[in-house]
Amino acid sequence: MIHSSQRMTRRRAMAAAAAGSLGLAFPALRAQDLPPLARIIVGFPAGGAPDYVARRLAEGLTGKLAVAVVVDNRPGAGGRIALDAARQLPPDGLTLLLSPAGMVTTNPHTYRRLNYDPVKDQTPITMSHSVTLGFAVGPAVPSQVRDIAGFAAWANGQPGAVAFGSPAAGAPPHFIGDWLGRSLNLGLTHVAYRGGAPALNDLYGGSIASLSLTLADLVKPAEAQRLRILAVSGSKRSVFAPSVPTFAEQGIKGLDRDDWFGLYVAGQPAPEVVRRLSAITKEVQGGAVYQKALRSNFLEPAWSTPQELAQRGQDDLAHWGPIIKASGFTADS
Numbered sequence: 001m002i003h004s005s006q007r008m009t010r011r012r013a014m015a016a017a018a019a020g021s022l023g024l025a026f027p028a029l030r031a032q033d034l035p036p037l038a039r040i041i042v043g044f045p046a047g048g049a050p051d052y053v054a055r056r057l058a059e060g061l062t063g064k065l066a067v068a069v070v071v072d073n074r075p076g077a078g079g080r081i082a083l084d085a086a087r088q089l090p091p092d093g094l095t096l097l098l099s100p101a102g103m104v105t106t107n108p109h110t111y112r113r114l115n116y117d118p119v120k121d122q123t124p125i126t127m128s129h130s131v132t133l134g135f136a137v138g139p140a141v142p143s144q145v146r147d148i149a150g151f152a153a154w155a156n157g158q159p160g161a162v163a164f165g166s167p168a169a170g171a172p173p174h175f176i177g178d179w180l181g182r183s184l185n186l187g188l189t190h191v192a193y194r195g196g197a198p199a200l201n202d203l204y205g206g207s208i209a210s211l212s213l214t215l216a217d218l219v220k221p222a223e224a225q226r227l228r229i230l231a232v233s234g235s236k237r238s239v240f241a242p243s244v245p246t247f248a249e250q251g252i253k254g255l256d257r258d259d260w261f262g263l264y265v266a267g268q269p270a271p272e273v274v275r276r277l278s279a280i281t282k283e284v285q286g287g288a289v290y291q292k293a294l295r296s297n298f299l300e301p302a303w304s305t306p307q308e309l310a311q312r313g314q315d316d317l318a319h320w321g322p323i324i325k326a327s328g329f330t331a332d333s
Contacts, residue, residue, distance in 0.1 A: 036066060057128065169190070
């Protein structure tokens with residue numbers, strides 16, 4: 001037998017769920033009016049930087065977007081599995097996706113067929129954080145090599161091709177190393193890994209001479225003198241490695257853009273839902289807790305309007321096109 005109090009609780013939960021997407025249209029909601037659950041789908045395993053950011057966002061959005069906001073890890077295929085999962089859920093504003101820029105900037109150039117539409121299957125909300133990329137060398141390279149010019153001189157003197165690693169084929173770190181090699185006519189050989197950890201291990205062991213990877217993964221090993229960071233992407237030096245010059249400072253053109261992650265909402269929800277999500281993510285990302293949490297892990301927090309994120313995606317899609325075309329790389333869908 002179901003008691004009246006239990007029936008009342010169930011009715012309230014069902015009403016909250018049914019009114020979830022409608023409630024997002026209003027600028028402020030009481031706790032009892034919030035939908036019970038929202039999720040952030042992230043296409044990487046627990047423990048990595050994307051998962052860390054997703055969890056900080058979920059913590060901040062809990063009590064603002066829904067009673068509970070959970071992280072749903074769907075690792076694999078560089079984020080494509082996650083987007084495929086998100087696009088099959090209702091466009092009610094309660095399914096968010098923390099996505100690498102490559103989903104809209106590089107994949108359209110590398111895959112003949114995609115299992116998603118980068119525009120129709122997701123709607124931009126905000127950039128979550130920017131990602132500086134670094135190029136580093138390990139013990140296989142003489143200790144006196146401290147910059148790109150020194151690396152080029154050493155590489156040109158080697159009898160065989162010099163290998164550089166990256167955490168995945170077809171991702172921005174791959175194309176950073178490839179473009180560097182082409183710009184200096186070094187004939188570098190790319191070695192793709194499944195993530196940064198095995199690539200770093202091979203760099204430490206001397207199996208590869210160099211590595212293109214996110215700066216966040218390089219700072220601590222550099223401080224421990226296990227590797228040397230020779231250059232970073234972006235238009236200016238990173239606050240996390242201020243002594244390391246950019247590629248542009250060292251005469252390499254075309255690598256003056258940082259990578260990034262964006263927060264999207266599944267499908268094409270109503271405009272008022274997008275406005276509501278934009279407002280509450282701005283509140284969370286502008287807070288001291290979120291800012292400190294990311295910077296303590298060598299990640300640069302960022303926020304953008306939905307329109308700014310959409311434009312950044314278009315700009316970077318055009319930017320990466322010639323670089324990817326020059327590499328000759330293609331991937332199967």
